[in-house]
Amino acid sequence: MTLKKVNPDLEKERSTCTFNIEELTNLLDTGAHCTAERRAVEDKVFSVKELKDEIPDEFLSHKERYENAIRKSVFLHKVLQETGVKRGVYNRSDKSDFRTTYYSIFKDGSPFMLQYSMFVPTILGQGDSEQVELWYKRALNMEIIGTYAQTELGHGTFIRGLETEAVYDEKTEEFILNSPSLSSYKWWPGGLGHTTNYCIVMAQLKIKGKPYGMQPFIVQIRDEETHMPLPGVKVGEIGAKLAFNTVNNGFLGFEHVRIPRRHMLMRFSQVSKDGKFTSSANPKLAYGTMVMVRVTIVNSAATYLSRAVTIAIRYSAVRHQSKLKQNEPEPQILDYVTQQHKLFIGIATSHAYMFCSYWLWDVYVMYQKEQNVGNFDRLPELHALACCLKVISSSDCTGLVEKCRMSCGGHGFMMSSNLPQLYGISTATCTYEGENTVMLLQTARALVKAWELGSRGRPFSPTMSYFAEKNVPSKWDSSLEGILNAFQKVSIGKLSSSVSSLQEYTKSGLSAEDAWNKASVQLIGAAEAWGRAVVLSIYKSEIERYGQTVSPALKSVLFDLVELYYVHLTLEKMGDLLLYTQLSEKDVVSLRKKYEDLLEKIRPNAIGLVDAFDYRDEVLNSTLGSYDGFAYERLMTEAMKSPLNAEPVNQSFHKYIKPLMKGKL
Ligand SMILES: CCCCCCCC/C=C\CCCCCCCCCCCCCC(=O)SCCNC(=O)CCNC(=O)[C@H](O)C(C)(C)COP(=O)(O)OP(=O)(O)OC[C@H]1O[C@@H](n2cnc3c(N)ncnc32)[C@H](O)[C@@H]1OP(=O)(O)O
Numbered sequence: 280m281t282l283k284k285v286n287p288d289l290e291k292e293r294s295t296c297t298f299n300i301e302e303l304t305n306l307l308d309t310g311a312h313c314t315a316e317r318r319a320v321e322d323k324v325f326s327v328k329e330l331k332d333e334i335p336d337e338f339l340s341h342k343e344r345y346e347n348a349i350r351k352s353v354f355l356h357k358v359l360q361e362t363g364v365k366r367g368v369y370n371r372s373d374k375s376d377f378r379t380t381y382y383s384i385f386k387d388g389s390p391f392m393l394q395y396s397m398f399v400p401t402i403l404g405q406g407d408s409e410q411v412e413l414w415y416k417r418a419l420n421m422e423i424i425g426t427y428a429q430t431e432l433g434h435g436t437f438i439r440g441l442e443t444e445a446v447y448d449e450k451t452e453e454f455i456l457n458s459p460s461l462s463s464y465k466w467w468p469g470g471l472g473h474t475t476n477y478c479i480v481m482a483q484l485k486i487k488g489k490p491y492g493m494q495p496f497i498v499q500i501r502d503e504e505t506h507m508p509l510p511g512v513k514v515g516e517i518g519a520k521l522a523f524n525t526v527n528n529g530f531l532g533f534e535h536v537r538i539p540r541r542h543m544l545m546r547f548s549q550v551s552k553d554g555k556f557t558s559s560a561n562p563k564l565a566y567g568t569m570v571m572v573r574v575t576i577v578n579s580a581a582t583y584l585s586r587a588v589t590i591a592i593r594y595s596a597v598r599h600q601s602k603l604k605q606n607e608p609e610p611q612i613l614d615y616v617t618q619q620h621k622l623f624i625g626i627a628t629s630h631a632y633m634f635c636s637y638w639l640w641d642v643y644v645m646y647q648k649e650q651n652v653g654n655f656d657r658l659p660e661l662h663a664l665a666c667c668l669k670v671i672s673s674s675d676c677t678g679l680v681e682k683c684r685m686s687c688g689g690h691g692f693m694m695s696s697n698l699p700q701l702y703g704i705s706t707a708t709c710t711y712e713g714e715n716t717v718m719l720l721q722t723a724r725a726l727v728k729a730w731e732l733g734s735r736g737r738p739f740s741p742t743m744s745y746f747a748e749k750n751v752p753s754k755w756d757s758s759l760e761g762i763l764n765a766f767q768k769v770s771i772g773k774l775s776s777s778v779s780s781l782q783e784y785t786k787s788g789l790s791a792e793d794a795w796n797k798a799s800v801q802l803i804g805a806a807e808a809w810g811r812a813v814v815l816s817i818y819k820s821e822i823e824r825y826g827q828t829v830s831p832a833l834k835s836v837l838f839d840l841v842e843l844y845y846v847h848l849t850l851e852k853m854g855d856l857l858l859y860t861q862l863s864e865k866d867v868v869s870l871r872k873k874y875e876d877l878l879e880k881i882r883p884n885a886i887g888l889v890d891a892f893d894y895r896d897e898v899l900n901s902t903l904g905s906y907d908g909f910a911y912e913r914l915m916t917e918a919m920k921s922p923l924n925a926e927p928v929n930q931s932f933h934k935y936i937k938p939l940m941k942g943k944l
């Protein structure tokens with residue numbers, strides 16, 4: 280069978296695109312030079328034959344998958360080192376990074392992930408200059424491979440409840456690390472099982488019996504030559520999981536393991552030789568790596584979704600099913616408006632969080648500069664933003680990744696579509712780096728505090744400045760500005776009614792803690808509403824800013840997506856808007872019409888928009904989403920890789936089925 284180069288359906292779709300795809304790719308990459316750099320790295324990475332899988336991962340055993348992931352991680356590290364890639368994790372000079380390239384080599388994650396994403400950043404963020412000089416170089420050269428060991432069997436969320444102890448012994452100038460109970464065993468850190476030889480251990484510091492809170496320690500756990508666990512170290516892998524099965528998440532316990540005093544990372548807090556503790560200017564600085572990772576999750580969530588929606592939209596353009604009109608051929612399923620409803624919001628949501636992630640990264644960098652000169656004023660706002668945007672990006676994108684999978688019908692259930700794996704790694708972001716409900720409650724805590732201070736005349740921080748506005752009813756306005764104002768009213772309404780409930784509960788005799796718990800469903804609603812208002816505002820303002828520099832054709836499409844995002848959210852959150860604004864049934868009817876018109880308007884650009892994410896086939900790793908659109912041929916080729924297809928009759932037939940058939944079992 281000779282194949283055309285591209286499925287004619289996709290050819291037709293590409294011919295209707297109204298904007299320059301390369302221009303959008305450059306915008307999403309934050310600059311043409313970033314696109315060029317990313318493509319150069321991809322050319323290099325995908326030309327390395329050792330990085331290709333001969334047998335799909337899902338047909339390997341757990342052990343083989345791990346060994347394959349290690350082999351590829353090592354080759355990939357070498358290739359990235361040769362191409363000079365350091366950005367994306369360590370010294371990110373601009374906003375694009377190589378995570379997506381990196382991830383595409385591993386459908387289910389790399390055991391080195393935590394080295395790049397948390398071990399090295401913690402050394403850089405929490406070590407003093409001498410410690411950075413020593414450990415950063417060793418880590419960069421992969422002389423030491425590490426992870427971030429914080430979560431324990433008994434506690435992940437409640438960090439103050441962690442049990443691992445680091446007791447200072449003044450006589451030997453050492454810390455003694457100990458795991459006093461089963462529940463104190465570290466549990467979850469990526470790579471910890473059999474990969475890392477060092478780790479950052481978050482442990483309760485004790486000096487002369489007095490506790491000084493959680494501090495970061497750099498601890499060697501395996502011999503650098505033999506890789507055997509060091510005496511007193513109990514380490515292993517935690518077992519199979521929903522996803523990330525090649526990340527080698529591990530457990531770790533200590534039996535009185537001694538480490539030198541200088542292995543406590545001492546940028547913020549210090550312990551002197553004679554056991555004097557000097558506290559950091561702000562105790563929450565020890566949580567700094569988590570803030571950074573939460574900030575970066577917003578971008579990860581957007582990229583998981585953009586990969587899933589690329590697969591689903593390309594597949595929907597080549598898949599034909601049922602009848603729209605009796606006398607016409609079966610249409611592309613993308614012509615069904617319900618299919619457009621499922622998928623176009625995925626493109627818009629991915630844009631929304633991508634542009635927000637760039638903005639949030641700038642806020643984070645700005646804060647870091649202020650922190651370096653001892654100004655912590657913005658820490659509460661940054662903490663609230665990082666928590667809340669991590670939550671809504673991870674939950675929205677994961678929900679939409681799953682929607683993409685379901686929109687591909689049965690074939691979306693195939694591992695070879697890569698949609699199940701994308702769902703797995705995406706849903707993990709709802710749990711790791713702070714479970715989502717807990718992160719919303721942290722956000723609510725900051726909002727309630729700001730609200731109460733504001734009511735006493737204290738100024739609000741920029742993302743809360745609209746709290747100061749009088750909540751006067753005004754006519755519904757369906758413009759972008761009008762919808763944004765409406766969502767800010769929802770945010771104010773939900774926060775003020777949560778605060779009233781808190782006050783009523785305490786007045787009725789509940790303690791502050793019980794009142795908080797009783798009102799917590801409202802509080803997470805208020806936190807989410809604030810996050811929504813932030814995303815709506817930033818997405819719109821960023822597109823207005825970029826709109827001044829891009830071509831009119833691209834500007835028009837970007838605004839179609841912003842409008843779609845706004846109108847979709849308005850219809851989704853209709854209940855809240857009916858409660859807190861002047862939205863009427865008539866407005867809803869006209870918004871529904873507007874939404875349907877927008878789907879129709881975006882339809883000719885759907886393939887162009889997903890092409891602009893610029894995911895090579897190697898990155899998408901999907902039978903359904905390839906650029907050429909030959910989904911059925913790829914499904915069949917991949918199916919033939921199943922080890923069961925290597926022989927026409929499996930031996931189990933003779934062993935079990937035949938005796939059963941013959942009644943001889
Ligand atoms: C040369 C080659 C180079 C190669 C380059 C390769 C490039 C390839 C690129 C990439 C490849 C890798 C790809 C990586 C992808 C990324 C994958 C990431 C993987 C991450 C895995 C996950 C890791 C983890 O999960 S680590 C564990 C995370 N754990 C948590 O998040 C725990 C959650 N719990 C908490 O944070 C806290 O306990 C709490 C906040 C819930 C409560 O803390 P608390 O009890 O101490 O606080 P209080 O509630 O009492 O509040 C006190 C006070 O403090 C404020 N607060 C709390 N936290 C913070 C904070 N972090 N910052 C600032 N302030 C904080 C709080 O609001 C209170 O304030 P008040 O003013 O109200 O008192």
Ligand SMILES: Cc1cc2nc3c(=O)[nH]c(=O)nc-3n(C[C@H](O)[C@H](O)[C@H](O)COP(=O)(O)OP(=O)(O)OC[C@H]3O[C@@H](n4cnc5c(N)ncnc54)[C@H](O)[C@@H]3O)c2cc1C
Pocket residue numbers: 393426427428429430433434435436437466467468469523528707710711712713714715716717720
């Ligand atoms: C794929 C993956 C990778 C991970 N990698 C690492 C790693 O590298 N290093 C590391 O240290 N950790 C890692 N973790 C652990 C992760 O950070 C924790 O699992 C996460 O922070 C959630 O904590 P938990 O498991 O204790 O959840 P729990 O706190 O036990 O949550 C269970 C339920 O209790 C609720 N809950 C808990 N506290 C409250 C509260 N105060 N108010 C209201 N509800 C509450 C939650 O909302 C949730 O519904 C990883 C986890 C996963 C899934």
